[in-house]
Amino acid sequence: MSEAPTQAARHLAVVGGGWAGLAAAMAAHDRGWAVHLFEAAPQLGGRARTLPGPAALAGLDNGQHILIGAYAQSLRLMRQVGVDPEQALLRLPLTLRFPDGGGLQLPRWPAPFDAAAGILGARGWSWRDRFSLLAATLRWQIAGFRCAPDASVLALCQGIRPRVMAELIEPLCVSALNTPVDQSSGEVFLRVLRDSLAGGPGASHLLLPRTDLRALWPEPAAQYLRRQGHSVQTGQRVHGLRRDTKGRWQLEFVTELEAPTAFDQVILACPPGEAARLLTQASGLAGDEPARLAAWATQAQALRFEAITTVYAQADAKAGAVPDPLRLPHPLLTLRCGPEAPAQFVFDRGQLGGPAGLLAFVLSASPDLSREALTQQVLAQGRQALAPLGLSALHPLGTVIEKRATFACTPGLQRPAQRLIPGLWACGDYVEGPYPATLEGAVLSAQAVVAALG
Numbered sequence: 020m021s022e023a024p025t026q027a028a029r030h031l032a033v034v035g036g037g038w039a040g041l042a043a044a045m046a047a048h049d050r051g052w053a054v055h056l057f058e059a060a061p062q063l064g065g066r067a068r069t070l071p072g073p074a075a076l077a078g079l080d081n082g083q084h085i086l087i088g089a090y091a092q093s094l095r096l097m098r099q100v101g102v103d104p105e106q107a108l109l110r111l112p113l114t115l116r117f118p119d120g121g122g123l124q125l126p127r128w129p130a131p132f133d134a135a136a137g138i139l140g141a142r143g144w145s146w147r148d149r150f151s152l153l154a155a156t157l158r159w160q161i162a163g164f165r166c167a168p169d170a171s172v173l174a175l176c177q178g179i180r181p182r183v184m185a186e187l188i189e190p191l192c193v194s195a196l197n198t199p200v201d202q203s204s205g206e207v208f209l210r211v212l213r214d215s216l217a218g219g220p221g222a223s224h225l226l227l228p229r230t231d232l233r234a235l236w237p238e239p240a241a242q243y244l245r246r247q248g249h250s251v252q253t254g255q256r257v258h259g260l261r262r263d264t265k266g267r268w269q270l271e272f273v274t275e276l277e278a279p280t281a282f283d284q285v286i287l288a289c290p291p292g293e294a295a296r297l298l299t300q301a302s303g304l305a306g307d308e309p310a311r312l313a314a315w316a317t318q319a320q321a322l323r324f325e326a327i328t329t330v331y332a333q334a335d336a337k338a339g340a341v342p343d344p345l346r347l348p349h350p351l352l353t354l355r356c357g358p359e360a361p362a363q364f365v366f367d368r369g370q371l372g373g374p375a376g377l378l379a380f381v382l383s384a385s386p387d388l389s390r391e392a393l394t395q396q397v398l399a400q401g402r403q404a405l406a407p408l409g410l411s412a413l414h415p416l417g418t419v420i421e422k423r424a425t426f427a428c429t430p431g432l433q434r435p436a437q438r439l440i441p442g443l444w445a446c447g448d449y450v451e452g453p454y455p456a457t458l459e460g461a462v463l464s465a466q467a468v469v470a471a472l473g
Contacts, residue, residue, distance in 0.1 A: 028051060028053040029053065029284070030053045030055065030282045031052040031054050031282060031283065031472070032268065032270055032282040032286070033286045033288055034057055034257050034285065034287050035056075035057075035058060035059075035065065035288035036057075036058030036060070036064070036237070036288075037063070037064060037065020037066060037067070037068075037461065038064070038065060038067060038236070038458050038462055038465075039288040039447045039448065039461035039462070039464055040056055040058070040065070040286075040465070041056070041236070041237055041240045041241065042092075042461065042466060043288055043468060043469055045096055045099065045100075045240060045243075045244070047469050048244060048247055048249060050469060050472070053249065054244065054249040054250070055250045055252075055282070056244070056249070056250065056251045056252065057252050057255045057270070057272075058251075058252065058254070058255065059256035059257070059289070059293075060253065062233065062237075063233070063238060063251075063253060064233055065290075066081065066082075066424055067081070067082070067232045067458060068081050068233060068237070069231040069232050069234075079231070079331060079379075080231055080329075081232075081329070081421055082329045082381070083329060083364070083366050083381050084232060084458060085227060085351075086108060086225075086227075086228075086458060086459070087222070087224060087225060088215075088218070088221035088222045088223060089214045089215045089219075089222040090226070090457075090459040090462075093236075093458055093462050096236065096462065097235075097239075100240045100243040101239055101243070102235065102236060102239050104226070106229070107229055107235055108226040108227060108235075109226070109227045109229055109350060109370075110221070111226075111227065111349075111351075112126060112127050112133065112223070112224055113125045113133075113216075113223045113224065113225060114351065115186065115187060115190055115191070115353045116142075116348070116352055117404075118348075118352055118354070118405055118408055119407060120348075121143035121186065122142060122143070122186050122187075123186070124137060124140075125137035125223060126140075129220055130217060130218060130220070130222065130223065131217060133223065134156070134223070135153070138153055138156075139153075141186075141187075144183065144186075145182075147180060148182050148183050151178055151179045151183060152179055152180075152183045152187070154178065159175075159212065164210065164212060164217065165209065166205045166206055167205075168204075168206050169430045169431045171200065171201055171202065171430050172196075172200040172201075172204070172208045173200045173201040173203075174205060175209070176188055176200070184200070186353070190353050190363055192208060193363055193383040193384055194363070195208065196208060196211075196425075196428040196455045196456075197325045197327065197383045197424065197425040197455070197456060198325060198384060198425075198427045198428050198429065199384055202427065202429055203429065203430075204428050204429055204431070205430065206430070207454070207455050210454065211454070227350055228371065229371050229372040257271070257297065258272055259297065259301070259302070260300070260301040262301070262302070262304065263281060263303060266442065267281035267282060267283060268281060268442055268443070269281050270285070283442065284442050285442065285443050285444070286446055286468055287439075287443070287444065288446050288447055289447075291319035291322060291426075291447070294445055295315075295316035295317075295319050296316075298312040298313070298439070299312065299313060308440045311439070312443075315436065315439055315445075319435045322434075322435075323426065323429070324422070324423040324426055324427065325384045325385070325425050325426070325427050326384075326385040326420055326422045326423070326424055327382065327384075327420075327421045327424035327425065328393055328419065329379055329382075329419045329421075330362070330379070330382070330393065330394055330398070330415070330417075331379055331380075331415075331418070332378050332397075332398065332401065332414060332415050332416055333374075333377060333378070333413070333414040333416055334376045334378050334412070334413050335410070335412040335414075336376075336408075336409040336410065336411055337409050337411040342411055344369060345376050345405070345408065345409060345410055346375070347367040347378075349367075350367050350371055351364060351365070351366055351367070352365050354380075354404055355404070360396065360399075360403075360404075361382045361385065361393065361396055362381060362382050362397045363381060363382065363383055364381045364383075365378055365379065366379040366381065377416075378401070378413075380397045380400075380401055382397070390418050393418060393420070394415055398415060401413050425455070425456030426448075426449045428455040428456065434449060434450060434451045434452070436450070436451055437451060437464070437467060437471065438471065444468045444471075445468075446461075446465045446468040447461055448460040448461040448464065450464050452464050
């Protein structure tokens, strides 16, 4: 374990307390930096957080996040701060079952035999369906899970039959890249498949949080950092950046707070819009640095974002005089979606440590409709899809719309660079890297930046 920072240690400012910011702070601790993390919101976690306040949704999450067994660094960081992934996460083989029992479920076998067995045993698929997917999978493996940078997932999947596209490829793509198949990067999709379905033992397993997102890692990470002598402050928005005559960075805050007067390095782990604001207003620059920062900000602001909507509802099952909570056959079910049935997944929170009968319907790449319209469409979809499982009533509890949940992972997308100018860096799931907007992508981005600090 690294020692607590000394007075002679170099000082690093991390702006943002999501998974990227906290991962950067952890990596910097391991390398002997004195870390000072500032988060503008009252809680940590960024776009993977627990909702605060006394409202009906308090204690629930802003969305449903799935980790997979291939997220090696995220799992390592959990263990480092004292979180046992085997207790905090429910581990399941990759399962994309529908309420009617159709779909895919991989056995607990070593790769690639688990994928082959899952495909051959998929319920409701014809042999032509199965062989079309096996042929495509073999083609991707022969190509080393590589394709042209401008290829979409739809182009990549030519020859795969419509049922397989609807019941496997589209749900996988929208859950991993949060972008429709005709607009998603085939290159990134293949990278995800390579590291999961073709990864090591358990790489393709789904890891579903059994606790709220705050307790899963952000709060334990903050507590760990504070115990090691670092500073983690919430409710502190950085108002501006200024480089002094000695080349060190000074942060300006809306309110006075106790912090070093200058920092050797600054990592912007905040959303791209906030990073762009800070860069375009930075002072103390020289030469072509203002133009370089302006170009980075323009590139970051040009990213297109997709929304994720989560509709929470209480489900009752058909019973006697008093309704019983509904229990789904799996903690996660895939839903058949369409123009007026927008949810792709439903989570049974009662099987994940929550109240019995609490369901969370998830709309990746959510349509641009009002909260009320989305809620009504999802409730109607849920009542129809879950009726064969014994659903008698579905009561809405609340709807959370994360409007800028992920960037659109499109073919050939040029993402902003990690290195900005000397002493100034950016990290996050949207920064250059091989992965889509995932928790592991954010963690890997942060670790790469800290490794480059020197």
